[in-house]
Amino acid sequence: MLAVAAVALHPDSPLDGLDIGDRPEPTPPDGWTTVEVRAASLNHHDLFSLRGVGLPADRLPMILGCDAAGVTAEGEEVVVHAVIGDPAAGGGDETLDPRRTLLSELHPGTLAQRVAVPRRNLVPKPAELSWEEAACLPTAWLTAYRMVVSRSGLPAAGGGSVLVQGAGGGVATAALLIAKAAGHTVFVTSRDEDKRRRAAALGADAVFEPGARLPARVDAVIETVGAATWGHSVRSLRPGGRIVVSGATSGPNPPAELTRIFFLQLSVIGSTMGSRGELADLVGFLARTGIRPPVQEVRPLAQARGAFERLAAGDVFGKLVLVPG
Template sequence: MFAVTATQIDADNPLNGLTAGEMPEPDVPDGWTTVTVKAAALNHHDLWSLKGVGLPADKLPMILGCDAAGVDEDGNEVIVHSVIGDPARGGGDETLDPKRSLLSENHPGALAEKVAVPRRNLVPKPAELSFAQAACLPTAWLTAYRMLFDKAGLQPGSSILVQGAGGGVATAAIALASAAGFRVYATSRSEAKRKRAQELGADAALETGARLPERVDAVIETVGQATWSHSLKSLRPGGRIVVSGATSGQVPPAELNRVFFLQLQVIGSTMGTRDQLERLARFLVKTETKPLIDRTLPLSRAREGFEAMAGGDLFGKIVFTP
């Protein structure tokens, strides 16, 4: 089958390890099944894998990709939940399983014509969502959903700041927060991306680091070092920063005096559960919210998508079709 794989690790030039070509179909352990992939989405996780983060050289070659939607062995249209873990080991939450992994870390990923996953990882795809839209959900959109509605503790009418408008999690957070009735502020260095953020539902979009019209209840933080100080300064006393990424660097000044004096909360968030993915899909149907797709490419042109993500040349998700 045709697939996109990591064949070498190169932290400085990750795309040197990107290969597209024929690979064996995945093994199917007991309790697993296969999905014929109709659409798969690209994530920063795939770039990090090519740099060797979470993917050691002894696992190569590894088919990349966490996100897919397709058709299962019984002909059902499904979304693939990419967290491979046991809820029982995580106190009911598979993302807290100490042994959990994502597709493409220990098991072949979704940038292929077929992917194998545990049967419990399949979520029905609503008819209202296309395969391309559904493929956007399992990582970026699920992460944003969990950050907003679980970790941030927000109520209707709450205010949030989304740093770094343009990325997959950020665009998902803007759209979901707007659909939920929050006051949404977004930041970006790009004027074009600020305009797109407002079209997506942000009440205001400002330059990175600009003073907000008000201090917000929560910040959705995926950028890290470059925006961390601004995120802290933008919170009301008692507010929360929910962190799911650090694309600009992972060691910002902590500014602990501000954290303790204003009683701020810093909360980590990773992915989401299978049940949250199912609820996310229902939420999108109910609110008629559609995932924003930057571009759709055939899987044979995956390198173009990786190059766009590496260069920050995107707004929304990049989707591949086998």
């Protein structure tokens, strides 16, 4: 079958290890099944894998990709949950299983015509979502959903306020749309003027350059940037507010700001991916509210290199989707 794989690891030039070609068909073990992929989307995780982050050389070649939607052998239309873990080991949440992995780390990923996954990792795809839209959800959108809905402390009925740092990134864009659909006031930052304009077009209540003073302090901050925005995130919170952090693209070790954190009784909450149950909730949330992942480009699987080049260049606002054909 046709697949996109990492065949070598290059920390400084990740695309040198990318291969598009024939790979063995999946052989699902007991409790797993094979999904015929109808659409799959790219994430920065795929570039990290090509650099050797979370993917050691002894597992090569490895089919890349975490996100997909497709059809089972029984004809079920499904979205694939990418977290491979034991819910029992995490107290009911597979993301807390210390042995958890994502598809493409230990088991072959979704950038292929077919992928093997545990049956418990399948979520029904509603007819309201296209294949391309559904394929955008399992990583960036699920991460954002957990951050905004499960971890931020924002009121379930809406009416809260949130700052999303770094508009244009996959998680940040999803967080903006999810928070607005949930009824919250959303402020967004970006250093790129075009991305600020696009964030405003998606419904942000106000957009700012990084570090700018906000009209009011917010209840929660969605933080994926790290060192470059951390001080602004802490200063932007009301007393008792929360920073929810799931990444650090600008550096993992920001200044602690401990005095402000303890004096204002702020909370710093870590968040990683989401459970299978949260993915099902997210799918239902999109079907109910009508919001959809912005898809910037759809390419055939055979043309995956061009999509990877675009992702590596940072020329993205929305998801890059591959369709087998």
